[in-house]
Amino acid sequence: xxxxxxxxxxxxxxxxxxxxxxxxxxxxxxxxxxxxxxxxxxxxxxxxxxxxxxxxxxxxxxxxxxxxxxxxxxxxxxxxxxxxxxxxxxxxxxxxxxxxxxxxxxxxxxxxxxxxxxxxxxxxxxxxxxxxxxxxxxxxxxxxxxxxxxxxxxxxxxxxxxxxxxxxxxxxxxxxxxxxxxxxxxxxxxxxxxxxxxxxxxxxxxxxxxxxxxxxxxxxxxxxxxxxxxxxxxxxxxxxxxxxxxxxxxxxxxxxxxxxxxxxxxxxxxxxxxxxxxxxxxxxxxxxxxxxxxxxxxxxxxxxxxxxxxxxxxxxxxxxxxxxxxxxxxxxxxxxxxxxxxxxxxxxxxxxxxxxxxxxxxxxxxxxxxxxxxxxxxxxxxxxxxxxxxxxxxxxxx
Amino acid sequence: xxxxxxxxxxxxxxxxxxxxxxxxxxxxxxxxxxxxxxxxxxxxxxxxxxxxxxxxxxxxxxxxxxxxxxxxxxxxxxxxxxxxxxxxxxxxxxxxx
Numbered sequence: 001x002x003x004x005x006x007x008x009x010x011x012x013x014x015x016x017x018x019x020x021x022x023x024x025x026x027x028x029x030x031x032x033x034x035x036x037x038x039x040x041x042x043x044x045x046x047x048x049x050x051x052x053x054x055x056x057x058x059x060x061x062x063x064x065x066x067x068x069x070x071x072x073x074x075x076x077x078x079x080x081x082x083x084x085x086x087x088x089x090x091x092x093x094x095x096x097x098x099x100x101x102x103x104x105x106x107x108x109x110x111x112x113x114x115x116x117x118x119x120x121x122x123x124x125x126x127x128x129x130x131x132x133x134x135x136x137x138x139x140x141x142x143x144x145x146x147x148x149x150x151x152x153x154x155x156x157x158x159x160x161x162x163x164x165x166x167x168x169x170x171x172x173x174x175x176x177x178x179x180x181x182x183x184x185x186x187x188x189x190x191x192x193x194x195x196x197x198x199x200x201x202x203x204x205x206x207x208x209x210x211x212x213x214x215x216x217x218x219x220x221x222x223x224x225x226x227x228x229x230x231x232x233x234x235x236x237x238x239x240x241x242x243x244x245x246x247x248x249x250x251x252x253x254x255x256x257x258x259x260x261x262x263x264x265x266x267x268x269x270x271x272x273x274x275x276x277x278x279x280x281x282x283x284x285x286x287x288x289x290x291x292x293x294x295x296x297x298x299x300x301x302x303x304x305x306x307x308x309x310x311x312x313x314x315x316x317x318x319x320x321x322x323x324x325x326x327x328x329x330x331x332x333x334x335x336x337x338x339x340x341x342x343x344x345x346x347x348x349x350x351x352x353x354x355x356x357x358x359x360x361x362x363x364x365x366x367x368x369x370x371x372x373x374x375x376x377x378x379x380x381x382x383x384x385x386x387x388x389x390x391x392x393x394x395x396x397x398x
Numbered sequence: 399x400x401x402x403x404x405x406x407x408x409x410x411x412x413x414x415x416x417x418x419x420x421x422x423x424x425x426x427x428x429x430x431x432x433x434x435x436x437x438x439x440x441x442x443x444x445x446x447x448x449x450x451x452x453x454x455x456x457x458x459x460x461x462x463x464x465x466x467x468x469x470x471x472x473x474x475x476x477x478x479x480x481x482x483x484x485x486x487x488x489x490x491x492x493x494x495x
Binding site for chain 1: 403405407410411
């Protein structure tokens with residue numbers, strides 16, 4: 001494999017890019033139900049089907065629960081499948097999410113992050129994805145439109161790998177990226193075919209065959225359950241290195257690298273580090289650059305993989321640093337820290353004692369601004385120099 | 399960690415080929431009563447096998463017999479048998495259950 005040809009560059013919204021990302025991977029069965037801010041994906045895929053651009057079964061379902069169950073059934077029959085959702089839609093497929101991961105079905109789904117039910121916020125936030133944390137899915141967060149497309153391609157390579165066989169959720173900030181038009185390079189389908197071709201060289205995965213009765217996930221009593229859960233958790237551990245390997249292979253072929261589990265931005269010689277995810281990391285990089293010009297040794301970790309949590313790589317970077325600040329775009333009911341910060345705190349014994357500052361910001365479409373991130377960096381820096389600090393700060397509440 | 403467990407499933411997922419193996423479903427241990435057949439009354443009509451919820455009635459050629467590894471003792475076969483050839487008998491009197 002040398003390198004891919006130059007693809008067509010088009011200006012597309014994040015949602016349209018989601019549909020193009022699916023299209024170039026040649027899914028065989030698609031089922032999706034429109035929901036703000038994802039609707040354009042469902043519409044664009046239907047248009048592809050109508051135009052003959054895509055050779056897939058497009059199942060018009062009456063809701064997200066059916067969407068997930070349709071793609072799950074098709075995946076169990078051996079098809080490459082795709083679906084997309086957001087917020088209430090993700091909640092509505094909650095049982096089916098766990099069926100899919102329990103089946104070890106390599107479903108690829110795009111989730112345009114949005115706040116969740118209870119408070120009818122038609123606005124951005126990562127609460128939907130965070131609330132689906134323990135459904136057994138691989139969860140990846142991306143930063144911009146190009147990364148949406150590239151990550152969908154990488155998601156198939158990951159999900160359908162026989163060492164993994166897990167459903168993958170590609171998350172991007174709804175509203176911010178779903179409606180943001182950016183220049184995006186769409187790879188040629190034959191190059192995507194080539195990139196995904198290692199999957200075809202594997203033995204065919206287990207699948208439903210008419211006339212051959214198979215028990216799928218029905219034999220989960222006692223040790224059958226324990227064994228299935230153990231294998232699932234082991235596969236999750238394997239995902240971490242696999243994500244790094246796939247990122248490297250993708251970059252070598254298409255020329256774009258994302259860092260795999262995490263992207264390290266100026267962390268090497270940094271004294272303090274901030275951790276963020278999604279579209280806000282673009283802003284954060286700018287602020288890090290400004291602070292660097294002012295002489296502050298600060299770095300950024302862009303968290304790409306939320307499940308499995310990239311513990312080993314985070315520990316490696318944070319060891320020896322003086323303080324860390326985490327910006328969460330969601331909350332954890334019953335833990336005062338933000339969810340990503342809470343996960344990081346579980347690693348304190350491994351990366352050593354240092355101030356860990358949790359920030360809740362960007363809920364419900366409130367921007368994570370340059371001044372916000374600047375203030376986070378200043379406070380983390382002060383904490384690193386021994387000043388007293390506040391453990392948790394809800395920035396918009398001040 | 400030492401793993402002593404011998405894998406039940408040959409695949410990554412908890413899938414099994416039901417032709418060869420019904421895995422983990424030791425539902426026979428749930429039974430408090432078992433179906434006992436009076437072969438004199440049975441005319442091999444097969445209704446018991448049709449109604450059996452876990453589909454565990456074995457075709458023995460001239461009659462049907464419950465596979466006691468899976469039979470939960472629900473008694474539907476006894477209720478449905480038109481010739482009253484099946485009686486549910488308490489497990490207490492058996493030594494193989």
